[in-house]
Amino acid sequence: NAGVTQTPKFQVLKTGQSMTLQCAQDMNHEYMSWYRQDPGMGLRLIHYSVGAGITDQGEVPNGYNVSRSTTEDFPLRLLSAAPSQTSVYFCASSDQGGRYGYTFGSGTRLTVV
């Protein structure tokens, strides 16, 4: 099925560990973005990309890295996990103009202990 695929669905990390959250889309969308969702705070933009090779910071980029080597993939790297990064992470994509809204993945629930 066409859409945005995120892996893993659940992850527990120890403080200081690093990991990569995977995101792939098969809709040939140029625009991709990562969010975290915390209770009462809504979705906050971490990083976004307007096309392969181009990334930029969102509202809460500290502690996260991204790269965009292909149109399809947009992985999010946690460099050194901290308990404050416990959250639900969503990846989304859209066409360049955003005319049809964003298509979201099903999310990754991350717990840092």
Add this chain to the structure above:
Amino acid sequence: SQKIEQNSEALNIQEGKTATLTCNYTNYSPAYLQWYRQDPGRGPVFLLLIRENEKEKRKERLKVTFDTTLKQSLFHITASQPADSATYLCALDRPERFGAGTRLTVKP
């Protein structure tokens, strides 16, 4: 700084009534505004997009208005059903900012 606020954290209404959700923003002039539905444990699902030059947009039982003078969007669900119970999010255009959402409960 840019802010987007959804006035009600939760809204309870009776089946068959019209639900009205509010989204206000400050320090920004968006080219468009979007509304999403989110069910527990799932990602948001796109519902409607309205552009700055559009006053109103409809899709089945959904209606969205956009007042750039008041810096406000209203989201209406007419003839509401228990299946409409979910959290509804509004979002400004890129780089996108989302409101915290309004949790709608429609009671039979």
